[in-house]
Each structure stands twice: as structure tokens, then as C-alpha cells.
Amino acid sequence: MTDDTQLRARLADRVAESGHLRTQAWREAVEAVPRHEFLRDGFFERVDGLGPTGWQPVMPDDAEWLDRVYEDESLVTQIAGTVVPRDICGAIMRAPTSSSTMPSLVVRMLEKLRVEDGDRVLEVGTGTGYSTALLCHRLGDDRVTSVEVDPEVAGRARAALGGCGWTPELVVGDGLAGHRAGAPYDRVIATCGALTVPQAWIDQTRPGGTVLATVCGWLYASELARLTVHGDGTASGRLLGEQVSFMLARPQLPPPFGLLPDLGGGEERRTVLGADALTEDWNTRFVAQLAAPRAQRFTMTQGGRAEHILIDVESGAWAALCETDGRWTVRQGGPEPIWDAVEEHVGRWRAEGAPGLERFVITVTPEGQTITWPARSRGR
Incomplete structure (x- = not known):
């Protein structure tokens, strides 16, 4: 066998061992399709120490290129909407915009x-x-x-x-x-x-x-x-x-934040749901997202403490959450209390036993999309 044929067979073995390749027809496809032919223009690899968006090119004449192509990993192929590996000598610190999925x-x-x-x-x-x-x-x-x-x-x-x-x-x-x-x-x-x-x-x-x-x-x-x-x-x-x-x-990319609203204003209250729920648990974040689908999240430091910001740029609704001595408070402003909606939605999901996302039902009609979870049955 040629080198890339061996690499394709090895890739098929790895994907099968991971449980994702289950049928013979798709195994034959993985063994037949030369992934390297779709990455002849090279790819970008993450550069440690340059932050979350530091990238440098790996080109076909690099010794590790062919082996890397047949690893089970996603490979970034475009940065900032236009930049491809051959355009760069050194590193670039911008966000990826296209890739070859793992x-x-x-x-x-x-x-x-x-x-x-x-x-x-x-x-x-x-x-x-x-x-x-x-x-x-x-x-x-x-x-x-x-x-x-x-x-x-x-x-x-x-x-x-x-x-x-x-x-x-x-x-x-x-x-x-x-x-x-x-x-x-x-x-x-x-x-x-x-x-x-x-x-x-x-x-x-x-x-x-x-x-x-x-x-x-x-x-x-x-x-x-x-x-x-x-x-x-x-x-x-x-x-x-x-x-x-x-x-x-x-x-459908989110809009830029632009000029932020006055995050020092708004009404403040205690909240039973902290911002940590959005970072520590995928399912909770997904449920929260259903309540605020157009919200974006970032963290900023004011007065020596971290504030976790949720903002809907289009509507102007925002919420700022802070933790002090293990207790969370939220400040909200704009046309609607965005954290109230998140807290209510997550609270209702948890009250129903926090069903797994595989139990959620999605429906699409000409009027729009809904995603719901099954209500927990209650005895008489």
C-alpha cells in the first residue's frame, strides 16, 4: 500500500474504535477518500502563548503535514474570512472562519x-x-x-x-x-x-x-x-x-457589541442562578440560550471584581452578574429583564428533573422554531 492508503486505513480504524464509524459503506468511503488532497493549501495550527487566536501555517512541504492531515482533528484552513495558510509567514492573531472538520x-x-x-x-x-x-x-x-x-x-x-x-x-x-x-x-x-x-x-x-x-x-x-x-x-x-x-x-454571526449601555445602572437583586451555571454545564447553557437566543456573553473586571455580562445588542437588554462570598447578584437594564427570562427557563427545566437534551423535541413550522422538553409525569 502507498503511504496515504495506509494513513487512510489507520484513520478508519481510529474512527471505528471511537464508535463513530459503524457501517461498512462509510468505512469504505473513509478508506477511499484522500483527505490530504483537500488540504493541499495547508492548514493553520494553534500557537501557544499568543492567546486564543494565535495561528501559524503548516504547509505540504513541512515534514509533519501528511501525518497531521490524517489525525482525527479539525484543521483550520482560513482566518479572518480571507486569509489562507500560504498568505502567512509567521503567525496571525485573528479568528478562524473555515476549517476541515475532524x-x-x-x-x-x-x-x-x-x-x-x-x-x-x-x-x-x-x-x-x-x-x-x-x-x-x-x-x-x-x-x-x-x-x-x-x-x-x-x-x-x-x-x-x-x-x-x-x-x-x-x-x-x-x-x-x-x-x-x-x-x-x-x-x-x-x-x-x-x-x-x-x-x-x-x-x-x-x-x-x-x-x-x-x-x-x-x-x-x-x-x-x-x-x-x-x-x-x-x-x-x-x-x-x-x-x-x-x-x-x-x-447568522452575532453583531459587534458596539457602544455598550451604561452597565452601572439598572435594577439589582439577588439571584439563585449564577453565571457559573453557564460555564460549568453545557446543558444548562443550552437551556439558558433557549430563553435568550440573541444574547452574547463576556466577562469584564470593574473595581477589582469580575462581572459576567449578558447582552442582546439588537434589543438593548442586558444583565451583569457578580459573585460575592458565594452569593450572586444581578443588575439588569434595557427593555426587558433578560436574566429573569433565563432564570425562569432554567428553573422550570430543573423543576422537571433537568431532562437530558436527547429528550428535547424540536419543531419547525413556517411560523418559526420551537425546542421543548418533556414534562415530568406526576402521579395522582
Whole structure:
């Protein structure tokens, strides 16, 4: 076997051992698709000591490049919306905007998509094209449509796919709008996060078809949801209890904070729910996010103590939480008491026994999206 064939087989073994690769068809896809062909332009690695967004390029002529490509890890391929590895000599301290998702997560989602022979699939978020290639190998490239918002990213994916012999339909555009010209699809899969599952994805999926998407918010707690589309234009399903994390679809990125409101004002009270609940427990943060889906969170220091800020830039609602001697207080301002909504929602969920997220039901209708949990049954 050639070196990369051995590396593909080793990657398949690792993903299978982790429990995410369960069927022979997807194993054959992992063993057949050369991931390195989709990373010929290099990738970025995190640079220790430069903060959370320090990155430096790793290029194909680097000794460790090929082995790193076949590790089960996500590899950043674009920084700040335009910067690719060949553009940098040294390091850059900006936020990643595109990546090649870790293979085990890609395969886990493809397994949960439950495709069948002959299915037509719409993929939202082409990225490097690696997951698109896996779909092409499994179904045939004439059954795969993929949408990518970034023209340069799409161009690189098209070249890599073509170089490997695959020619799926690749579309440059807003993936949240799907691709109506190719509808109806049997399956829709999104490899980017979405605040809400777009109605367009539902409308473009045949009744009985499946939409697999990561639903999230600006508190960055996200969950994988699998929905079945119904004949009346609605869809419903469950969260899968999968703490997956993808970059948000670019049209849904949070707005900049801009000029902050006067955080010294507002009304102050004790709160039974502290800001630590949003950092220490994923499920609690997800439930809180349902109550304040447009809120963003950051921490600042004033007077020598940390304040945990929640702010909805669009509405102007905000809350500032502080801990003193183990007790939390909250100050709130704006048109609505945002922490009251979070505290009530989390309190009600806990009163119902804090059911796991895999029990939550998601429903999408033309009027919007709802996510609820089952009420705890009570004896007579």
C-alpha cells in the first residue's frame, strides 16, 4: 500500500474504535477518500502563548503535514474570512472562519443522516470538500449537491474534488437558502451551525425525508438535531444529545457589541442562578440560550471584581452578574429583564428533573422554531 492508503486505513480504524464509524459503506468511503488532497493549501495550527487566536501555517512541504492531515482533528484552513495558510509567514492573531472538520465528527453525522442507496443529498457548507467527497463515494456524485457561501473556499473544493474524479453539483451562495433548483432532496445535512433550522431546508426536502443540523445560539451551546419532514411543510424530531460544535453560518454571526449601555445602572437583586451555571454545564447553557437566543456573553473586571455580562445588542437588554462570598447578584437594564427570562427557563427545566437534551423535541413550522422538553409525569 502507498503511504496515504495506509494513513487512510489507520484513520478508519481510529474512527471505528471511537464508535463513530459503524457501517461498512462509510468505512469504505473513509478508506477511499484522500483527505490530504483537500488540504493541499495547508492548514493553520494553534500557537501557544499568543492567546486564543494565535495561528501559524503548516504547509505540504513541512515534514509533519501528511501525518497531521490524517489525525482525527479539525484543521483550520482560513482566518479572518480571507486569509489562507500560504498568505502567512509567521503567525496571525485573528479568528478562524473555515476549517476541515475532524473526520470522526464528519462520519458521526453521516452515519446519523441514515442515507440509503439512491438518496439525493443537499449538503450545506462545502468547506474543503472532504465531507462532500465521502458523500460522493457513498452515493455517486450525481446524487450530491453542496452549497458554500465563500467563492474562494468553493473554488478550492471544486478543484480538489475534480482532481479526485468527483463532479457533484457545487453551488456558491447562502446555504441557509438551500438550493431550490435541485429540490426535492431525500436528505439535508448542514456542516455549519444555525440559530434556527431554515424553512427553506424543510421546503426542499421530500415528505418523509431527513434534515440533520446543528442548532445553536450566541452563547455557543449547540446540539445536533434530526428532523423528519412532513407533508404539511413542517418538520419535527429530537435533539440527539450530541455536543457538536460548528462555526455559525456567516449570515447568522452575532453583531459587534458596539457602544455598550451604561452597565452601572439598572435594577439589582439577588439571584439563585449564577453565571457559573453557564460555564460549568453545557446543558444548562443550552437551556439558558433557549430563553435568550440573541444574547452574547463576556466577562469584564470593574473595581477589582469580575462581572459576567449578558447582552442582546439588537434589543438593548442586558444583565451583569457578580459573585460575592458565594452569593450572586444581578443588575439588569434595557427593555426587558433578560436574566429573569433565563432564570425562569432554567428553573422550570430543573423543576422537571433537568431532562437530558436527547429528550428535547424540536419543531419547525413556517411560523418559526420551537425546542421543548418533556414534562415530568406526576402521579395522582
